[in-house]
Amino acid sequence: MSEHTHTRRRSGGRDRRTAREQQDETEQERTDDEGLVCPECSGNVIRDEEHGEAVCAECGLVVEEDSVDRGPEWRAFDAAEKDQKSRVGAPTTNTMHDKGLSTNIDWRDQDAYGRSLGARQRQKMRRLRKWNERFRTRDSKERNLKQALGEIDRMASALGLPDNVRETASVIYRRALDEDLLPGRSIEGVSTSCVYAAARMAGVPRSLDEIAEVSRVEKEEVARTYRYVVRELKLEVKPADPEQYVPRFASSLELSEESELRAKQLLRNAKEKGVHSGKSPVGLAAAAVYAAALLTNEKTTQAAVSEVADISEVTIRNRYHELLEAEDGLVA
DNA sequence: ATGGTTTTTACTGCGTC
DNA sequence: GACGCGGTAAAAACCAT
Numbered sequence: 001m002s003e004h005t006h007t008r009r010r011s012g013g014r015d016r017r018t019a020r021e022q023q024d025e026t027e028q029e030r031t032d033d034e035g036l037v038c039p040e041c042s043g044n045v046i047r048d049e050e051h052g053e054a055v056c057a058e059c060g061l062v063v064e065e066d067s068v069d070r071g072p073e074w075r076a077f078d079a080a081e082k083d084q085k086s087r088v089g090a091p092t093t094n095t096m097h098d099k100g101l102s103t104n105i106d107w108r109d110q111d112a113y114g115r116s117l118g119a120r121q122r123q124k125m126r127r128l129r130k131w132n133e134r135f136r137t138r139d140s141k142e143r144n145l146k147q148a149l150g151e152i153d154r155m156a157s158a159l160g161l162p163d164n165v166r167e168t169a170s171v172i173y174r175r176a177l178d179e180d181l182l183p184g185r186s187i188e189g190v191s192t193s194c195v196y197a198a199a200r201m202a203g204v205p206r207s208l209d210e211i212a213e214v215s216r217v218e219k220e221e222v223a224r225t226y227r228y229v230v231r232e233l234k235l236e237v238k239p240a241d242p243e244q245y246v247p248r249f250a251s252s253l254e255l256s257e258e259s260e261l262r263a264k265q266l267l268r269n270a271k272e273k274g275v276h277s278g279k280s281p282v283g284l285a286a287a288a289v290y291a292a293a294l295l296t297n298e299k300t301t302q303a304a305v306s307e308v309a310d311i312s313e314v315t316i317r318n319r320y321h322e323l324l325e326a327e328d329g330l331v332a
Numbered sequence: 333a334t335g336g337t338t339t340t341t342a343c344t345g346c347g348t349c
Numbered sequence: 350g351a352c353g354c355g356g357t358a359a360a361a362a363c364c365a366t
Contacts, residue, residue, distance in 0.1 A: 278337070278338070279338075279339095280338080280339075283338090283339080311340095312339065312340050314340065314341085315338085315339060318339090
């Protein structure tokens with residue numbers, strides 16, 4: 001499950017400016033869910049019902065696809081190739097509590113033709129059902145999973161996170177369950193933590209505040225549970241890279257590619273000089289975006305950046321001074 | 333629990349449009 | 350005069366111990 005399978009792009013990326021204008025014109029009748037943003041450029045995501053995809057209006061990134069299963073995604077150009085590629089059955093997925101592989105036995109005492117069963121058969125079916133049920137939702141764990149995965153899905157949608165993040169979150173939750181981390185902790189809290197962790201690991205981090213926004217538990221609990229889960233599962237999540245926040249902020253502020261690039265440069269430079277350490281990555285990113293806007297003569301205000309990054313203006317000021325110092329300490 | 337560090341809140345002064 | 354910006358002090362939040 002490489003990143004590449006999810007990084008498909010459609011022709012929507014052509015002209016950034018016209019795309020945005022069109023979008024503004026049809027402001028009221030857009031069908032996209034509010035808050036669904038592109039993980040790469042933070043542009044608004046528009047649903048394309050016909051193709052069953054959600055596409056970023058800015059860069060054309062396909063954020064979500066296959067709402068409708070339209071058959072094989074591959075094409076075969078000769079018989080041999082077809083044999084190679086061919087496979088059967090729905091793809092398994094970690095977002096269903098039993099990976100979509102369970103069997104369901106009908107509750108009616110009828111055979112496949114609708115005729116009712118004899119007494120012997122009925123007994124047999126009852127036994128089968130009983131056992132099947134025991135396996136399917138083997139114990140409370142499985143039922144937990146079912147609920148948690150629903151929550152994960154809900155939150156990921158609300159945050160506009162791509163499918164691979166959901167998958168990752170699901171996997172983490174599974175592991176948490178297997179290692180008996182749940183007792184004493186709420187399903188909500190743990191699943192929220194999984195989403196948070198998964199987003200960070202996928203390089204499309206959301207701040208704790210953003211996460212808490214869509215979760216049903218308080219930020220404190222999410223933070224606590226998150227630490228716990230990471231520690232126990234010894235997930236290796238590096239401290240969030242400030243650069244990863246830049247695209248989202250930059251595009252929310254409608255800044256040019258140039259500024260975005262500049263902001264990343266500033267951050268990279270600062271990183272080498274070790275200016276950051278103990279400073280919040282989000283703050284750094286916000287400051288870099290602001291500083292970059294200044295350097296490229298684009299109008300933005302500290303207030304605006306503060307708004308989209310959810311960081312106080314004071315922090316932005318402090319950080320961006322440091323960033324600029326580090327910069328001409330090297331360049332000049 | 334505690335102490336050190338970072339972030340936020342609130343307020344004030346300065347220059348400009 | 351409102352706005353953007355900078356600075357400061359004190360409170361709050363955060364983190365490691």
